[in-house]
Amino acid sequence: MFGYTIFIMLLPLLSFIVLGLAGMKMQHKVAGLIGTCSLGMVTILSYITAFQYFFGLDRVNGVYQTFVPYNFTWLPLGNLHFDLGILLDPISVMMLIVISTVSLMVHIYSFGYMHGEKGFQRYYAFLSLFTMSMLGLVLATNIFQMYMFWELVGVSSYLLIGFYYPLKPAIAASKKAFIVTRFADMFFLVGILTFGYFVDSFSFNFAGDIVMGQGTTPFIEGNLAKAVAAGGFIIPTALVLMFIGGAGKSAMFPLHIWLPDAMEGPTPVSALIHAATMVVAGVFQIARMFPLWIEYAPQAMSIVVWVGVITAFYAAAVACAQSDIKRVLAFSTISQIAFMMVALGVSLPGHHGAILDNHAQLGYMAGMFHLFTHAMFKACLFLGAGCIIHAVHSNEMALMGGLRKYMPITHITFLISCLAIAGIPFFSGFSSKDEIITACMEYSPVVGWIMTGIAAMTAFYMFRLYYGIFWGTENKEAHAHHTPHEAPLTMTIPLIVLTVITVGVGVYTTIAGFAEWGGSFGSFVSAAGTDYTIHFNMQIAATSTVIAILSICLATYIYKGEQQPIADRLYATFPKLHRAAYKRFYQDEIWQYVTHRIIFRLVSTPIAWFDRHVVDGTFNFLAWGANEAGESIRSWQSGDVRQYAVWFITGSVALTLILLCI
Template identity: 40%
Template sequence: MSEIPIEKFAWLILFLPLVSVALISLIPGIKSRPRVSAQISIAAVVVCFLLTSILYFVLQNSGQQQFPQITATWLQVDYLRIDIGLKLDALSMMMMLIVTGVGGLIHIFSWEYMKGDPGYSRYFACLSLFIFSMLGIVMADNFLMMFIFWELVGISSYLLIGFWYERPSAADACKKAFLTNRLGDFGFLVGILLVWATLGHRLNFDALKQYLDKHTLEFAGVATAAGLLVFCGAAGKSAQFPLHVWLPDAMEGPTPVSALIHAATMVAAGVYMLCRIYFLLDVSGSHALEVIAWIGGITALLAAVIAIQQNDIKRILAYSTLSQLGYMVMAVGTHGPTPAMFHLTTHAFFKALLFLGAGAVIHAVHHEQNIWKMGALRKKMPTTFVTFTIGTLALAGCPPLSGFYSKDGILGQAMETHHYGLFILGLLAAILTTFYMFRLVFVAFYGAPRSEAADHAHEAPGMLKWPLIILAVFSFIGGVIGIEGVYGKFFEPEKVEHVASWVDGIMAPINDSPLAAAFGILAFLAGIAAAFAFYWNKMVDPLPEKLGFLSRLMRNKFYFDEFYEHVLIPCTQEALAKLANGIDRWIIGGFMVRGTQGTTEFIGRALRLVQTGSLQTYAFLLVAGVALVLYLILAR
């Protein structure tokens, strides 16, 4: 370990993407040469991935769970000390590999996909800013640093979702994402302040954990409130009900941006944060985890139901992301940070694959996104078809692909902790996930071409294909390469058992939780059978006629957007406006401003009465004062 400049590597990993942003944005000679901008951005993220890989293997070979703390003091005022600290442990380094590895493949895919766009250089500068922001969240060793980078991720997402800002829909989508996340972030900030005030004015995660171990009773009274307030930040970033409405509209950005937001960065930040501060949630007497688990379960099922009647290929995948994030949050709530992070990792592989595959399809059919205007693409795009199908199978939980292992871990966790209601919600969501994903595959890749663009589609060029192939490989093998063991050793080192062989790894779900695994396989088979029955060789969607009003509800996302726009927001705005007006008029303007002015004026008028300029008056007041003093002395 001493031979590796760990501290230098860590700072380089964090700041290389920011250097890329500065070079692309501030040097005119680079900004005016789009391909050079892309090369700088890609080089920065690839170097970050290589450095992270080196540090990860050094850490694994050392037999330790983390490197020594890397800290630089930012400012110190009295007892408040604010550090910029880098936390390099098994949890953060696995997440860094996801961010830089999957993010790097998305960068490479974007090289070809965004070619010819007038904002090409700006696009790669925004990508680098996004990677820098996400790495800051992952590497942060304290709440304040995490919150700063948390907000930077919000700004980055605003810039990328609204990349084509000349489109009104894109401008509205980025504002919606930004404002929705601000609601969650407000709760997050209040939660941080509550933790800071309760636990000895500490912000560092290790210091908080050590203090909490010794002073649990001090925190018990506010543990539920603090946990749920901090969870508000995760609900915003990871788009949990009822703050889920921004994520589907984030599809207005370029497709690689959707892959970046939905797979490797922004939406994963909320789940990662919950796992990082899990010690604050899992406190005796706290009910925060119970609430978190049910919000995750409801989100998983709600998003899956809505996805059934979406026709935009990117929007289907967006609701799929919502549903899978619900699974991860549910896992955390059922005392399972290990299965949550395991599913986060495998999801990064197959969801990035699906979004980039969708991008290749959209690129091939001249930017058409309606699946009912596609068809027969498996013959036109064989590589995209095979890789997309692998991603679909992994997402649906087909054994032995990665999604089977990670999703089975979540279902098994719910059953093991006796959350049977959540287990049923997860199982229903699993059936629907398989159903709507194979609906997409059958309609887009099978049957007859439904448009001229689909009839003349062609396979993606090499620069688009290679990221798909690499992600397909990890989507296939990701469940059996030891990822779960890394997280298990970090969160529950005393429970991790040695795996004798790779066969044991393949059979682990069946050995550990056979009933959950059996139900998971049945859910997959039921979903694919239903999709085949309804959508094989169909030219139009049969469900709207069969479901009627329910189909319209699904297609219109249960009218959440309309409810927020026409009911909740106006009522809230009116109430807030009246409250602000009352505070301004009666407290600030009345009591504070006019009260202070009136009091000063009254005292001034009273004092002015004794300033008469008459000697007789002054003599009288002097004698009266002396008499009053004598009376007070003699009266004792």
């Protein structure tokens, strides 16, 4: 039925191979067309898959079936084996839509943004590799396959962030992203190996039967039972270790430091990394392993909750003080990804024998739905930022202001995306954000109100950004030699498409209700297999909407005018706080101190001394001893037959005397 899904993986892989090997011999437009057409076909196949899966199949007892059209053993290792295949369930099919849509928009947008850039063909080859890696990650049938593509995503991000390799900041940013995420991935790998050793499986088949290409394979509880019998801490430990890997990839505090610097890459790459691919990989990992978290490690989910809460608040506070528009959006992404983590973390164990009750389903659904909505409006924001940078040749808000007169399409699409992320009704962020807050309130009023406050901060800093770019005082000196202008159609059409999705989804979910969207995700993890109904909590929705509007009004009052006396007064009153937030609360400096002064000096240096003087010294001594021994008996092997005869006769006489004495 879903046999064609193999081409979703093969087409971007083929595009990468062709562009990687022959791209430099092609014209720019030909290379771009190959990459874009490949992604266009992938997008069509993804939408066909989603339509057929969600609307063309009947649910069994209210639960969507999980299909594995392809799966084969790659490396057999006794009871364990590494498989490669394709798994289709509600969250993987939803991710197909997200990844293919945003990636296609980025491919089209890059025609205009990267026009004339050296390495244009190489850029499209890397985009194809990145997209293929993320598609392989979300379609993985087992956790080891996920890890393989997880690392490919890391390599792809390294290549794209460092695309402008002649520039030292780009090289430093790419190395920083690679090293930090590899450090986190070490924990992910240890968690995978721990899980595989005790469970005897890497499979994702946690929650019932799956429909294979040639029949139905039942889920065997014995493996998990064995792990539980070996110790109740085994599965929670493995899951927490995997979460550290996900926290690194999704830039959770304190492993977030690579993401703001990743802005050194081309702006379309920033949209791809932040909106639909790399940074949501950690959220997807938690969602994929969600039945195990709920059933075997519910207490450990508090780690996910509080890491998410701390990260969301920290990133929102830093975003309020940034002047680089891409860094504002980068910290916004960190905060919004943390919202998704919190939503998954506040999902509680169900009652009456079910894995999930309605509340737990709410948290899970809200987190995954926010992943979908955030991908669309954040991609629009980043691509809009690219249009602005393309027009003024700078990332700094001080060199902008008044751009609404020159860039009407970018202005409208950017404004709509700001309203969406602020959580205003009839925009897509409203439904997902409010359901996250509702789930948080049911988990803990403290967490709920903290997240409400962070949502208010989000509305504030996004409209601070909006007014700083499109209103305020126009910097005529910066525009004297180059009048800003609207971007070409190749750049504005993706903005319009993403805006239409943002508004369309927002209007539908606001009017029709959240339950229809959530049902697809909730039914996947509902062991009871029963339908349920979730409605808006009108009190929470009204409260958060009022708070968001007040935050927007506050940002309007402070930043809309040509003069900003209140902002200047606040800066003068709290200069140290502002500088600390601008410097990201000195997290980079702290990491530099920890790595250089503590790890390198107090840990690495003694280990290096021990390695050089003890380990190397021991083997050097053995080599010296063997060499000296060889030198001492070297004269015994002179090649002189008379000398050998003397030694032979002497030895024979000595042995004869010894035997006679005995």
